[in-house]
Amino acid sequence: MESRELPTGAGLSVRDVVVSFGGITALDGVSVEVSPGEVLGVIGPNGAGKTTLFNVICGFVRPSKGTLSWRGQPMVRVAPDRLASIGIARTLQGVGLFPGLTVLENVMVGAQRFRKSGVVMQMLGLPWSDRDERRQRDRALAALARVGCDDVADRMPGTLPYAVQKRVALARALVSEPELLLLDEPAGGLDARELSDLGELIKSLASSVAVMLVDHHMDFVVPVCDRVVVLDFGRVIADGEPSAVQRDPGVLEAYLGREAEDSDALTTSGSDDAHD
């Protein structure tokens, strides 16, 4: 499959990024673009470089070559804890909720960027700080409602089903009102029904936020995404419309190690051991 001509735009642009760990080249000249309003899927077999790409965008890993830009501006040395302030939010693999905080408090943590009062004001309990907290609480409740979880706001995360916890983690990312949402393996640990519900939810978010999701599960990725990028051994081997990518001989070969004529191969969930 020919690679797409990458536009320069208002969204996120990753260009010619190289990352090496010792002798391993995890990303080898990777270019990816996510436009406003788009749901982009990044897939590939084990070790293809998906998590490394995610970590580069989040600022956890610094590339040795290449550039990133966000909303047309170079994205240089953005620390992970500063991402929300530039309009990018992420969820991590698993759920990563604080077990000792309620669902609402967990989501309020994600709304810190809207907080005007400092720690001292909060400790003194000044009225401005109270108003601030109320606003944060309202934002958190609205984010929980968006993912259908406002009815569990006062529960502790550990008492909830895993799929609900994942939605709460999504609310915590959404509460910062991002323009780009990065989802790392959102489908992990969910059953078919939960995957379908999550897919619908992600599609419904796309009118207000661009989404880039990294996942193995082809069944999940194809119906949810507007476009799919396939990585293999640190390189982009396909970038296009999901059903075309799904049929692409190079993708079939790389992803499942099968011959191209087995075009049904990718209708099952992505293999976890394609490179083994």
Ligand code: ATP
């Ligand atoms: P998976 O689907 O298994 O999570 P992936 O597509 O996310 O795989 P990466 O985790 O990005 O792939 O790994 C890409 C390559 O880089 C692999 O060969 C991996 O072993 C290597 N790698 C990733 N992180 C490190 C690290 N911190 N140190 C050394 N090698 C690493």
